[in-house]
Amino acid sequence: MKYIVCFSGGHSSALCAIECVRKVGKENVVLLNHNISEEVEDKDIKRFKQEIADYLGIKITYANMEGWEYKTPLRVCKELGGFKFGNGPALCTYNLKTKPFYKWLRDNFPIEKGSIRDDVRIIYGFDKNEPSRIQRRIGVMINQGYKCEFPLAFWDRTITCTEEIGIARPNTYKLFKHANCKGCLKSGKQQWYLTYCLYPELWEEAKQVENEIGYSIIKGSFLEELEPKFARMKCKGIVPTEKIKPQTFWAMVRKEIPDKSENLPCECAL
Template sequence: MQKYKVCWLSAGISSFVAGYLEKDVDEWIYIDIADQHPDSLRFIHDVEKIIGKKVTILKSSEFDCVEDVARKFRFINSKQGAPCTGMLKKAVRKKWENEHLQYQLTYVWGMDSNEKHRARQMVQNFPEFKHKFPLIREKMSKQDCHAFADRLGIKRPVMYDMGYNNNNCIGCVKGGMGYWNKIRKDFPEVFAARAKLERDIGHSCINGVFLDELDPNRGRMSDEIMQDCGIMCYLAFNESERNNKNGKERIDSKSEKQTV
């Protein structure tokens, strides 16, 4: 099989630096979602100038945005993951993979030196692919990546400069109280739309608290952990699906034994 190396860009700094360090990347891919800050595409086009290649931009043909998915499934988020991850990211990636079965695929990921455990998860969960972790190899942290990108002369996505730890969708459903209170100030129209969505479908982004009831003084973003909405969300979603499947198989097996 022909070897083919791919860097999946999340419109974040780490995935870009990882691909840049790996150098011999055959294809760079970015999955676009309407909820991303418009500056994300500016960043992607700046990446193209640095690497001297066009970035392949993929998009779901079924759903345009997070709200489309939430209304379709009448569900927003849980500890097991968010349906927007599966529909807007996983399904799009899977479609691309099915169209490239003739290749032996190697994926380049932006896990940094503090995320070795997640790299191990990646290898365990996706053994059908080969994986490269340039940031771990070079012992680089997220802060190192931002400094490296700055030296290359590429302007990072504006969400970082606004004080967000990643460049997820504006109004990421996996955010905590501090995150949502910052969204309330920076993007009041997005906050209002998500609050209405919660009431319309009867589910909240934050467990036990609807956005229209959230105390504006609750939460601190510095105490909250939210992953880049890229492969780690995809990995968590995949792990949840696998656990649910295994749980069902155990129940079915137990039922068969009881029947016998």
């Protein structure tokens, strides 16, 4: 049995990798990653992935999109002329991760039409609080001919955080909930406020891509329209973070910046 860990660089996927090696041995585990350009994947995430792999004594296996070194999510979407089409997946995720993932699986563990491989398990980092995601993923992968397992939800756990083995999780977790790309195209206003404050070059590129494509990243709001409000938020000293629940975060914003004044020039500019 081969256990293929979807090794994203996030904390949950690292815990899955550790649990798999402790349960079945490193010779039966594959750490499958999709490398992302350093422009949008924080260098500390890359540090974290490598330290986990070194601890486990396993080389990272890469299934990369061609040109991944410079094709950021924004540039992939610009090239394709959209962020997503209809109810389909986000084009950045599909092209940078999903499509190379399925190709790697077919190349290394091919499926005969109508069959299901019983000597492979795809490992995901969903936990017991994510039953809908678990059910959906089981269905998706069965249709592809593969079975899944979810160590954080259903296995007896031997580790709860990587700090237990002396490996600090990525420092992005200090502000973000996940170890996603900077300027994640699937995120909402709260995370894009972080992008506005922390990654101004990425913010400007995202505005440009929105204008060229003609669609907004955030449903119902173009970044250019949000910029005056974000400028006032920054001026008021509202800390860019995802560590506060959205309801609490935006209630704090409304208290500091009443709706009627959110599009006025920021006092910092006067």
